[in-house]
Amino acid sequence: MISLEKDAGLWIVTIDRQDKANSLTPQMLEQLCEIAESAREAQALILTGAGRVFSAGADLEAARAGLATSPLWERLSGAIARLPGLTVAALNGTAAGGALGMVLACDLRLAVPEAKLFYPVMKLGFLPQPSDPVRLTALIGPARAKMILMAGQKIPVEEAQLWGLIDRLAPPDSLLAEARALCADTLGASPAHAAAIKAMIR
Template sequence: MIRLEKDGGLWTVTLNRPDKANALTEAMLAELADIAEAATEARVLVLTGTGKVFSAGADLEAARAGLAISPLWERLSGAIAGLPGLTIAALNGTLAGGAMGMVLACDLRIAVPGAKAFYPVMKLGFLPQPSDPARLVRLVGPSRARMILMAGRKIDTETALAWGLFDLVAEPDTLLDTARELAADTLGADPAHAANIKRLCQS
């Protein structure tokens, strides 16, 4: 249910459970964390999904069994955030719940028209992953982060773009091409040079 394709220094990770809105099981989450930890070899890591939804977050049954509060979420987002290369979330559709963590940890976020983002932790009675609120605040500011986390607002594509949660919008048939275009300079650079520039951009 997780597909990894390697093309030189470009690694593309695809969530492939479209019949369940790419909801994540414990095994899928562990596999994603393993891939992210191994991706120090990659110059660019792209995360995407199949179907109309990027990810609905935790699988409902798995969440009830404890996955919603698993340390695997933080392990995954921490591994992505720590990568020296460029990381891109290519959102083929709506992003929800715990899946927000891996996307917030990426350097860039592109989405298809109609993609929404929401993180209903207040309504569901869970805390967000530990690193997520600070990453969200850095992107959209504290008040807008509260709109998402505390007021439960579902953010549409245009709002996410205006707020800085999404960086670009691309049509579904050009989504991965757009990701590859964004990756081109980093793929062509010396990895140490790319890592140094990324370090300088971090706040």
């Protein structure tokens, strides 16, 4: 349900549980953590989903059993954020809940025009993972972060792009190709050079 394709220095991770809107079980989340932690070997990493949804976040039954507040979410987003290479979220559809955390941890975010972004923690009675509001606010400012986290708004990607939450839109049939193209210069450089530039931006 989590696939990993390695193409030289490029790693492509795909969430594939289409019958459940690519929602994540504890086992899937653990696997994503392990991949992200081992991806320091990669020069670039693309995260995407199969089908028409990127991920609905935690599987509903697992969320009720405690997955919604699991430290695995923070472990995953932290591992992604610490990677020295370029990380790209290629959103083939909507990203919701905890899945938005891994998207926020990426360096760049592409999305198809039909996607929406939302994080219904207020409605569900959970707190977001600690780093998620920080990253969200850094990207779009406090008022817009409150629109998502407190007002529970589902943000269409066209609006999200205006806010700076999405960097570029791409049609479904070329989403992955565009994500790969964004990784080309990083893949052509030495890992040390790419890591040095990323460290300067941080």
